[in-house]
Amino acid sequence: MGRTIDTVTFDPSYYPAAVVSCMVFLYLYKYTSPNLSSKFAPKYTSLTEVEQIDWNTRFNSTIHATFVSCMCVYSLIYDEDISKEPIWADSPMVRTSCAIVVGYMTCDILIMTIHYKKIGEAFYFFHHGASMYAYFYVMTYGVLPYFANFRLMAEFSTPFVNQRWFLDKLKYSKTSKIFMLNGLAMTITFFFVRIAVMPTYWKRVYSVIGTESFKRLGHISLVLVITCFILDSINLFWFYKMCQGVKRVLKIYAKKNMELMNNHVSIEKEE
Template sequence: MEAVRSYRYHVEYLTQQYSMTEQKLWFASTIVGLVMCRIAYGITKLTSLLYFKGYAKLTKMEQIEWNNRGFSTIHAIVVSAASIYLLFISDLFYNNDQDEPIILRSSFLSNFILGVSVGYFLSDLAMIFWHYPSLGGKEYILHHGFSMTAIGVSLYSSEAQIYVYMILLSEITTPFVNARWYLDLAGLKRSKAYLINGIALFFGWLVARIILFIFYFAHVHLHYDEVTKVKPATFYCLFTVPSLLTFMNVYWFWRIARGCTKTLSKRQDD
């Protein structure tokens, strides 16, 4: 009996130590995300002053948004690359030899990237609130709030990370959104680069934010027996957050399609 009690205490101690290590990782990765955003903001400002003559002529608010979109682009590149690696290259979610269901799998890298992403959303939300509504209105607050909630729940529970990375992969469209804004502000709205970027944004959004979300819901349906194994908070996030983001994505896609149609019509008239 004493041996059983000793073993139980030993297991509880190891579990507690592991939990503390995970919490330190979450905190450290979130700090990394915050610092990354601050560094990217500064680098964007410095390089823009050195290499873009028009930057100094922008208003203070335009310069702030210019720099803000700089760290937004870097975050999008980082999480998109991580999502592609974890979903398609790593065996984390595709190694069938593992006994653990894919919805319950996580790794040091997957947890770290999610923490970095939380740091980004915190940084961007802070700037949006501070400069409200110049950097974005209620739709941006809702988008960031939903995204951060889903990521935070998945990070805390180490559940459903395969689905979180499916959603994060949609960030691959962000560099095109930012490039469109940069080109417009630079007075290049009628340039060939603006047209090519607009077409890339249209098809990128169609694939990453419409078709991918359809695949997401189909995958959840096919693996519903595994989905029921997660904690209640994770379960509800799997359905509510992607559903709300889908409505927003469809609305923005309609606006993108309308913008592309107008741009192409004007070019045909010319």
């Protein structure tokens, strides 16, 4: 008989990685981001206190997303066990990734709690709580490595989302080339890593439901279904908001081009 959630040993050996992750991101937020940002983006110093707090949290978010998503791609390519046994394969790489995520989100929650009146949003507490609940089980018990790794690859879109915010605060025009290109990359990446993959993910979930391995999960099976359903609902909401933003930018861009064309026609007539 295979392992069950009741017989799997409680394993806190990845907790130190989560603690180190939290401390590192707190340091990045407090010291690294302000120092580097003021040096390479002078306009950072002219931002309001709230904007600087938000900037520093997004700096953390970008570092975290880039690092973790690369780890996930490595696991997907080289860790064949998680594809063969998506529920019970013990993957140190995936568990480490989850520990880093838990540490990062703990740091983010601490920052949002301290500055709740300035940047706190209940929505993000809910999102982080749902994510940490799921990754806690992966980190602690080594279950669901394939699905955890699959979900974390969604972080590929995060740097582009943050970059859009940075460009906006640096006063780049929404119709500038760099703003438009980043927006295009953000929307395409978000769609492919968070929206388009939903059928593939849920097809794999459906393929394991009812199997012996799935039954041995016990109550943790709820993590696989309910938590991920909540996160996908949030992703759909974000994508809707993103599409609305793209629509607004395209309208501005079209209006700007129309005005340029009209001015050009007027000049030709005068000549």
